[in-house]
Amino acid sequence: MPKTPHQDRRTTLTNGELRALDAHWRAANYLTAGQIYLLANPLLTEPLTGAHIKPRLLGHWGTSPGLNLVYTHLNRVIKARGLDALCVWGPGHGGPAVLANSWLEGSYSETYPDVTRDVEGMARLFGQFSFPGGVPSHIAPQTPGSIHEGGELGYSLAHAYGAALDHPDLLVACVIGDGEAETGPLAASWHANKFLDPVYDGAVLPILHLNGYKIANPAVLARLPEPELDELLKGYGHAPIHVTGDDPVQIHRALAEAFDRSLDRIALLQRTARQERGNERPHWPVIVLRTPKGWTGPAWVDGEPVAGTWRSHQVPLAGVREKPEHRRQLEAWLRSYRPEELFDAEGRPTADVLACIPEGARRLGATPYANGGLRTRELPLPPLDDFAVPADKPGVTLHEPTRVLGGFLAQIMRDTATRRDFRLVGPDETASNRLDAVFAASGKAWQAQTIQVDEHLDRHGRVMEVLSEHLCQGWLEGYLLTGRHGLFSCYEAFVHIVDSMVSQHIKWLKTSRELPWRAPVPSLNYLLTSHVWRQDHNGFSHQDPGFVDHVLNKSPEVVRVYLPPDANTLLSVTDHALRSRDYVNVIVAGKQPCFDWLSLDQARAHCARGAGIWDWAGTENGDGDPDVVLACAGDVPTQEVLAASDLLRRHLPELAVRVVNVVDMTRLLPREDHPHGMPDFEYDGLFTTDQPVIFAYHGYPWLIHRLAYRRTGHRNMHVRGYREMGTTTTPFDMVVRNDLDRYRLVMDVIDRVPGLGVRAAVVRQRMADARTRHHAWIREHGTDLPEVAEWTWAG
């Protein structure tokens, strides 16, 4: 990647270079402080008065001088070496710093032409920051060059690795702050270097920026003695380079050298791997940068030390509008950057300030890698017919849906072998989730030691397995946001581990969709399997279908939820999900043998509708409303509803039963609440307005009420689902424990359809007896009743 490697020689900045770097840094610092404080008088052409100060002082100063320093020095090496680079800014509360640099390099004005690179634009830059209707205080989708929301901490390094995968020419720098370094996801991410292929992936350069403090406390890593921190980073597999100090000249020199040494080492490691196909796991560099928090800001305020302490975390001088002394201090602080040397009379940055900035798309705020949709290519998707299972008659043959899907995914892996823009991630579960067909097309990424007994490990593999849902999610987010495709397969219960991460990603997508300059990126696709109903081995701790509830709280323009009831429907929805952009698609599907209900054509039509009547499964004659609607969503509920319908046909043949299956959960929402929401006439056509509806749902039953409460027929709806009645037990016992079993559903029907008479009462008793028989049988045999285990749809 480095076009002009500077290997193994010392970096000696000329005085001119040093002056220019410092000028850029000072300019960025000035613009940062300006954003926090100034409403007017941006160039300080007149003495500062209260009227120049913003009414609400918001933003985070403490981390910003360090971010400005890193941005400045990245500029230098990008320009000198002609790098394609991206930077992930972990301390994303330093929003004004990154905005300042983007404005300086011109990418801000190109993205937002009303914020020009002159005095008016500077005033606008200042005024809009953290101002209602303006720009957020943290790094966000609105920030040019960003793929990483500032806010929740912990994901920067995982995002950086995700961005670097399959981008052999890319350098991804990643600034990690003191606070973030204490989080679990970040701590796990250090080991991501065991999964980064020096041949086909780019490089990640972590910059651990220790300014000593979090919001109100010293940081753990900052208070380790340097040898102990060194051991830690070496233990993580890195080669640390330390830069420490508070003298700008010394730091400029040391940091310039640290960057050169790091990039030389990266170049060497990549060259070795790529030319000589060396097999040693590289020990990549990491820069440890220790500079004071709030550096160059006020040293003391109201008798308390501020620069170099946690007190500089947000707004160091809080009373600037009211207190003349604070205002005086602010003015001295701003003038200490000597803005008159940095900007001309029109507010344009001087040549010295601009000297270090690279050109065009190499600028960090202009790199297309950070606007991944620009680089996205359509995924080559093979015809589903090649993978579909025959299903001439419903409910006779069995297939494992995820295994069927595995064939389809394997073909995609094969078809992207050269392009390398598709990855599968998962926490050590690809085989357990029965997707192992993919291993015929790609092994599992692994750079660490291998031994003979290992299987499917491959230095160049594109299946990513690590026992950290956080890493899986972070990698995939970074991969998608830089324009590639992927799928995360996960145990349903444990995907809650990334609840908070997916919230942030949905927020990112929601905001991005509103920004015309951001090109749509491939969707984040989840395959949730090993689900709540089939934890025969594991029991209660593995039973939780609530991720769907979690994502459905989020922006409807982004969220899609699919519960395909069999193998062909799983193929169809996955195909759809992989074609889509800017969504989060949650697909819940089983890995255990499951009846095939629909042929591929039927599956396609059904999935396109998202919900529909399964005529063949009911007993209504098409003449007016049925007596009862049996609705289902999810593979296990669908089976139980079909079995219940079968029982009803045999025992109460005169009852007109309609079976409705829902694949796309958001279709139940009103049209005004979700783009997929059905109009009322369509909903009423499926569910009727006044007949009883017994709804068997895969997850927590009240979700259906939350989706459908505004429908006319809602008052007649009775939902069965998972109610935390879990343990290690058989599949049928699980549904019995949660009252989702076929017998209970038949009883529900009899309880709710009026006027059924004595025969129905007898049938109801028979169902209750079957449940009793189940309890006795399972206590004795530990297995399910033969009549249940052997049931097939009679048709």
Add this chain to the structure above:
Amino acid sequence: MPKTPHQDRRTTLTNGELRALDAHWRAANYLTAGQIYLLANPLLTEPLTGAHIKPRLLGHWGTSPGLNLVYTHLNRVIKARGLDALCVWGPGHGGPAVLANSWLEGSYSETYPDVTRDVEGMARLFGQFSFPGGVPSHIAPQTPGSIHEGGELGYSLAHAYGAALDHPDLLVACVIGDGEAETGPLAASWHANKFLDPVYDGAVLPILHLNGYKIANPAVLARLPEPELDELLKGYGHAPIHVTGDDPVQIHRALAEAFDRSLDRIALLQRTARQERGNERPHWPVIVLRTPKGWTGPAWVDGEPVAGTWRSHQVPLAGVREKPEHRRQLEAWLRSYRPEELFDAEGRPTADVLACIPEGARRLGATPYANGGLRTRELPLPPLDDFAVPADKPGVTLHEPTRVLGGFLAQIMRDTATRRDFRLVGPDETASNRLDAVFAASGKAWQAQTIQVDEHLDRHGRVMEVLSEHLCQGWLEGYLLTGRHGLFSCYEAFVHIVDSMVSQHIKWLKTSRELPWRAPVPSLNYLLTSHVWRQDHNGFSHQDPGFVDHVLNKSPEVVRVYLPPDANTLLSVTDHALRSRDYVNVIVAGKQPCFDWLSLDQARAHCARGAGIWDWAGTENGDGDPDVVLACAGDVPTQEVLAASDLLRRHLPELAVRVVNVVDMTRLLPREDHPHGMPDFEYDGLFTTDQPVIFAYHGYPWLIHRLAYRRTGHRNMHVRGYREMGTTTTPFDMVVRNDLDRYRLVMDVIDRVPGLGVRAAVVRQRMADARTRHHAWIREHGTDLPEVAEWTWAG
């Protein structure tokens, strides 16, 4: 703690000791395999047939021999040194191993008298394992001596630290498995040693058990060269001791020595700290135990290597019932432990097997530390009157509720200074959340370096701050489950980081409540603040009120949710939460200045009811139903509803308005769905059955529908709440963006109360104009309309 320190001398096991340790280990291995496979013939007194084999083979063998080894050797040192010890078993899928040991030591039969320590009991132990209606396959609350659910991985070490805090005489051993070691929470937990006080806390001894594999992959740490792993562990601040091998005799000798060296070192470090009050951060020992996965199990099955590979993760021989060859292998495997030497003819363990086991409550399965309720003392709670704010007139004075609460918590800290059974945890936010009064009573736990500028750091502090919600949660869980009290204060949005952890804790409590031998433990209390409506500094990434939705999906017997609307109600609900047992209490409250609505007495009465009519806030005259109900839950919605009621009184005085405030969200549920659920007559008495209800709710609006959908009046209910319309903006702009503002609420009333006539239409227009005025004002000034900012309740 060590009563007989064996410092600095080599451990030399006698042949008798070695034989006894090995016998115990073999017995445990035998019983482990027996649980996975055998339905009958537990002592192998007859040749194995298919009829002796369980119909479903479930469980995890791979990790179990290692857990059995650790249990055996812990027995030895506990007995030899007279230790009080607890063990946290991270690879909790090794359930049969821990059950086997508990049965051997007799604690199992004491806990479950029907599972006797003889051949019948052994048969029952085998038969019940992973059998429907039996015991779970993972370690669970049912497992004697356990405080840590096996299932989701990552929390063992944090639990271990939580258990050790304020237990100076306790040793907490913690086995960490290969897979778990890759997770983020576990990676972060290594640094917990910077928070463990060698004087007042006990010791944690991590045992990193590397058997090389996860479910289907090698593990990252297992494939580090030993020097690199050593650096990592030293970087974590530990002194590593390595034990590696597959020869039992050698491993017994090496592990015995490793335990002795570790415990000697712990004793030395504690003595130094406690006697000499040394100030150096201790470098605690860690044992790295490398033994083969599935050790002593079948080496090859069907031509594939199994022992020592991932293939031994679950059931190494899967076809035992059908395949004679597998059955033959199983029999050979079981007989390889020489059961006839381990158990007498009645199935009782022999003296050799029992030789290493400690007595009574020192047994790991009998320690009261793992049944924390037995050790819990009532928390001394000071009178609330000392902290309450005067509120003679509602809505005139302002207080920051969490700051008021801080005084109460500080007093609890003071009153537990000697007992040391109360802790406050939070991710670097105690001061930011305005609870900093506690620092006058206790500093923040911190063992790392301090410098002069630091504040409130204290080696013996009981406020725990680390920027990891996972660690906070894990510490508190471990602390509570061993019988102490605490509170977790967290930014509302970021508590989603522990969604999955709290699910597991709720499952734990739900199951524990069903076990008569488990004494109730103090509740897990959350104070969620810095909430969605007041992210003026931070914006969209910090806005998420969905944790309440998440916990309300879980077991109703465990979950409680409170939204106190002011300072005195916050005091009242927190007092209640801190007195409770076996619950998860979620309290959502603001830290920003908030009107005082209720006096302490009123607050107590209101919180006891959980929901009630605020007569003084409405305009109904008590004569029949009101024209409209304005309901609210949460501080900001309450303020907007009161302001709306004020507007209605002024503009439409003839309208009979009722104001209902809900503090306890679960009161809205039907009685049959939650113990706090209101009976219908009470609900109808508050909300009416047929008048319009405008409900202003703190979080996602559909939650209210999900809680109330079965109520008669539900069809008249219109809910306003947060709908992901977030950004960095002013408080009032946030409510306007989400249609929760006073003007919108008045418009909602006018839209829904029939027959209001022309005057109402004029008022409606005036409200719409006010919203327009707001938009213009904020664009111009960046602040809220003066009429909003200066509003108080006129009364």
